[in-house]
Amino acid sequence: xxxxxxxxxxxxxxxxxxxxxxxxxxxxxxxxxxxxxxxxxxxxxxxxxxxxxxxxxxxxxxxxxxxxxxxxxxxxxxxxxxxxxxxxxxxxxxxxxxxxxxxxxxxxxxxxxxxxxxxxxxxxxxxxxxxxxxxxxxxxxxxxxxxxxxxxxxxxxxxxxxxxxxxxxxxxxxxxxxxxxxxxxxxxxxxxxxxxxxxxxxxxxxxxxxxxxxxx
Amino acid sequence: xxxxxxxxxxxxxxxxxxxxxxxxxxxxxxxxxxxxxxxxxxxxxxxxxxxxxxxxxxxxxxxxxxxxxxxxxxxxxxxxxxxxxxxxxxxxxxxxxxxxxxxxxxxxxxxxxxx
Numbered sequence: 001x002x003x004x005x006x007x008x009x010x011x012x013x014x015x016x017x018x019x020x021x022x023x024x025x026x027x028x029x030x031x032x033x034x035x036x037x038x039x040x041x042x043x044x045x046x047x048x049x050x051x052x053x054x055x056x057x058x059x060x061x062x063x064x065x066x067x068x069x070x071x072x073x074x075x076x077x078x079x080x081x082x083x084x085x086x087x088x089x090x091x092x093x094x095x096x097x098x099x100x101x102x103x104x105x106x107x108x109x110x111x112x113x114x115x116x117x118x119x120x121x122x123x124x125x126x127x128x129x130x131x132x133x134x135x136x137x138x139x140x141x142x143x144x145x146x147x148x149x150x151x152x153x154x155x156x157x158x159x160x161x162x163x164x165x166x167x168x169x170x171x172x173x174x175x176x177x178x179x180x181x182x183x184x185x186x187x188x189x190x191x192x193x194x195x196x197x198x199x200x201x202x203x204x205x206x207x208x209x210x211x212x213x214x215x216x
Numbered sequence: 217x218x219x220x221x222x223x224x225x226x227x228x229x230x231x232x233x234x235x236x237x238x239x240x241x242x243x244x245x246x247x248x249x250x251x252x253x254x255x256x257x258x259x260x261x262x263x264x265x266x267x268x269x270x271x272x273x274x275x276x277x278x279x280x281x282x283x284x285x286x287x288x289x290x291x292x293x294x295x296x297x298x299x300x301x302x303x304x305x306x307x308x309x310x311x312x313x314x315x316x317x318x319x320x321x322x323x324x325x326x327x328x329x330x331x
Contacts, residue, residue, distance in 0.1 A: 002329045004243065009233055009323040013225050126218070129254055151301055155252070158314055187303035187311050 017130060021098035024105055024133025032113025033063070034216045037132055039156060040140030042122030045166035047074045048199035049140050050117045054083060055202070056209045061114030065104050067096045067121050074119065084108070095126035101133055115212075124149065128156040136161035136215070139192075143167045147177040150184030158188040162211060168196045168204070219255065223263040230326050231272045239328030242273045246327075250283040250320035257282065285318025 012018070028035055040046045047066075054062050064085040066075045069092060078085035086108055088100065101118060110116075118134065120127040128137075139160035141149055144167050150157045157163070163185065170176075185194060193211060197204035226245065234242050249255050257280035268274045286295040289305035289312040296306050303311040 002240070002331050004327060005237065005239070005330050006325055006327050007233055007237055007239075008325050009229065010325075011229055011233075012322045013222055013229070014321070016225070125254075154314070155254070183311075188314055190313060 014130075017098045019098075020102055021131035021133045024098060024102045025135060028105060028110070028116065028133065029135070031110055033110060033116050034114075034212075035116045035118065035134045035136075036212075037127070037134035037137045038117055038119045038140060039124075039127040039137060039160075040120075040122065041124045041142070041145055044122070044140045044142045044145065045164075045199050046119050046122070046140045047077060049138075049164055049166065049197065049205075049208075050119060051078070051081065051083075052197070052199050052202055052205045053117075053209060053212070054081075056205045057115075057212075061112045063108055063110060063114060063116040065101065065108070065116065065118045067119055069093075069121060090121060094121055094123050095130055096120050096132050097130050098132050105133070115216075124153045124156050128153075128159045139163045141165055143171050143176040144174050146174070147181040148184070150181065150188055154188050157185055157192075160189060160192045161215075162208075163189075163192050163194045164204075164208060165194055165196045166199055169198050169200070219259040220263050220267075222255065223260050223267050226260070226264070226323060227268055227271055227273045229323055230276070233326055234272050234328045237328060237330065239272070239330050241329040242276045242326050243329060244277045244279055244327035245273065246279045246281065246324040248281045248283060248320045248322050248324050250285065250318040252285045252318040253321040255321055281324065283318055283320050286315050287312040288315045 038046050038050060062083055064078055064083055065088060066085055067088045070089055072087045075085045075087040086104060088104055118132060137160050139156055195204055195208045230242050230245050249257050261278050264278055284297055287298050287303060288295045291310055292305055292307045295315060305312050
């Protein structure tokens with residue numbers, strides 16, 4: 001006769017994703033690759049920031065995995081600059097996850113140590129929830145999005161290891177409230193530095209590069 | 217969001233645990249879902265009833281324990297729920313820090329039938 005049993009599980013739903021993410025991070029780490037997960041809203045300036053960082057580190061080797069729902073626009077831009085880039089099209093999925101990224105890391109020819117940028121899908125919600133094999137999460141947030149973003153999208157700001165505030169030349173035109181923004185960031189994240197940058201003229205990126213070199 | 221693939225994962229984990237324990241059916245799955253986990257219990261339930269058909273979990277009841285998000289005040293050493301647009305501690309007024317309370321998303325236990 002059948003009996004009823006209670007079984008303790010205590011298993012995280014994301015355990016499999018996180019296990020694969022750790023595998024990716026460790027195997028790339030062994031090859032001397034520092035992995036940066038670049039997150040931010042659509043149009044925040046993720047690709048532009050990646051390009052500026054690369055320009056400010058001429059001695060370094062770079063690899064880029066570009067994530068978009070559709071199109072190869074960003075990958076073409078990077079390739080035109082001589083950057084080793086590969087495109088992921090998710091065709092509807094709103095974030096990158098560890099299994100997808102692991103697959104693509106096997107498609108790049110990683111022949112020298114360096115830095116791998118994984119540009120996540122433009123989305124301030126979901127990417128923050130998923131480990132994809134990165135060593136750090138870099139959040140790109142533009143002044144044009146408004147100073148209330150930390151209050152409305154707390155997880156992205158909480159998980160970031162470094163935050164780049166882009167389009168700083170537009171602050172006065174978009175009524176950006178610096179104090180309100182920084183208070184929001186500090187309430188969620190005591191550690192991540194906020195770097196003010198202008199990707200059009202390159203201002204602020206020397207400091208970002210110094211930070212990357214120190215925290216690698 | 218993502219309730220569909222997540223529900224598939226819940227059914228996979230519960231079915232594997234059931235098989236490990238030689239069970240023939242899962243009657244109940246207890247989930248802990250934090251307020252800030254990003255998941256809506258009712259949406260998971262909706263997908264669960266459909267996706268579980270044909271699996272060991274078919275017909276199982278989903279029990280969801282909700283957890284409210286808490287912040288921690290480093291001065292007063294207390295945890296507290298946040299007010300909108302504020303991180304302030306209700307005792308001293310200073311801004312606290314986020315905790316992991318409210319971010320939970322795991323299967324706590326399952327109830328199975330064993331022959």
